[in-house]
Amino acid sequence: MVDQFDARNVNQVVDAGKGFEEDGRGYELPLLLFAGFRTLIDRLHARLAQEGHPGLRPAYGFALQAVVAGGPAGATASEVGRRLGVSKQAAGKTVDRLLALGYVERTDDPADARRKLVRLTPSGRDALTRSAAIFDELRAEWASTLGTERVRDLETALRTVVPPETAYRLDATSWLGGA
Numbered sequence: 001m002v003d004q005f006d007a008r009n010v011n012q013v014v015d016a017g018k019g020f021e022e023d024g025r026g027y028e029l030p031l032l033l034f035a036g037f038r039t040l041i042d043r044l045h046a047r048l049a050q051e052g053h054p055g056l057r058p059a060y061g062f063a064l065q066a067v068v069a070g071g072p073a074g075a076t077a078s079e080v081g082r083r084l085g086v087s088k089q090a091a092g093k094t095v096d097r098l099l100a101l102g103y104v105e106r107t108d109d110p111a112d113a114r115r116k117l118v119r120l121t122p123s124g125r126d127a128l129t130r131s132a133a134i135f136d137e138l139r140a141e142w143a144s145t146l147g148t149e150r151v152r153d154l155e156t157a158l159r160t161v162v163p164p165e166t167a168y169r170l171d172a173t174s175w176l177g178g179a
Contacts, residue, residue: 040138047134053127055101063094064128067104067118074107074119103127 041058048056066083067075075083081091095118098104103124109115120128143151 040135043138044131044134048127048130051130053123053130056103056127059094060098060101060103061127061131063091063098064103064120064124067120067124068128070117070119072119073109074117076109076115076117080118098124 041061044061045056045058048054062084063080066080069075069083070079077092077095078088080095081088084091084094086094095104095106098118099106101123102121104118105121106116106118109117139151146154
C-alpha cells in the first residue's frame with residue numbers, strides 16, 4: 001500500500017503493521033475490510049479442508065452459490081457466468097472443475113432439451129452447509145474478541161453504506177482475477 005504520494009517515489013510502501021493509526025487514512029478502510037474478508041475466507045477453507053473438502057477454493061464457493069441462486073432445478077453455465085461476472089467460457093471451466101471434484105452435476109433441462117443445467121450434488125450441499133456453520137463459528141469468535149455489540153454495529157454500519165442491490169453480489173471473481 002502507498003504511504004503517501006510522493007512524485008519522486010510513487011511506489012513508497014508502508015511496512016505491514018505500520019501506518020494504521022486510529023484516525024486512519026482513506027486507503028486503509030478497503031484494505032482492512034478486504035483483510036477481514038480474506039481472514040474469514042482463509043480460515044473457512046482451512047476448516048473445510050479438515051472436514052473433507054480439501055479441493056474447494058474460494059472461487060468455487062462463489063460458483064456454488066451462483067448455482068444455488070438458480071433455484072432447485074439448478075442453473076446453466078451461462079447463468080453461473082452472469083452471476084459471477086465472468087465469461088461463459090470461464091464459468092464453463094469452473095463448472096467442469098466442480099464437476100470433476102464432485103460438487104456439481106450436469107442434468108438435462110426438462111423445459112428445454114438443448115440446455116444443460118448444473119446443480120449441486122450431495123457433496124456440494126454438504127460443503128455449503130458446513131460453510132454456513134463455520135461462518136457462524138467464525139462470527140462468534142469475532143464477537144468473543146470484539147464484543148457482540150461491536151460486531152452487530154459493524155454489520156449494521158456496512159448494511160447502511162453498502163447499496164442493497166450489491167450486498168450479496170457474487171461477482172467478486174471478476175475483479176479478483178477470475179474464477
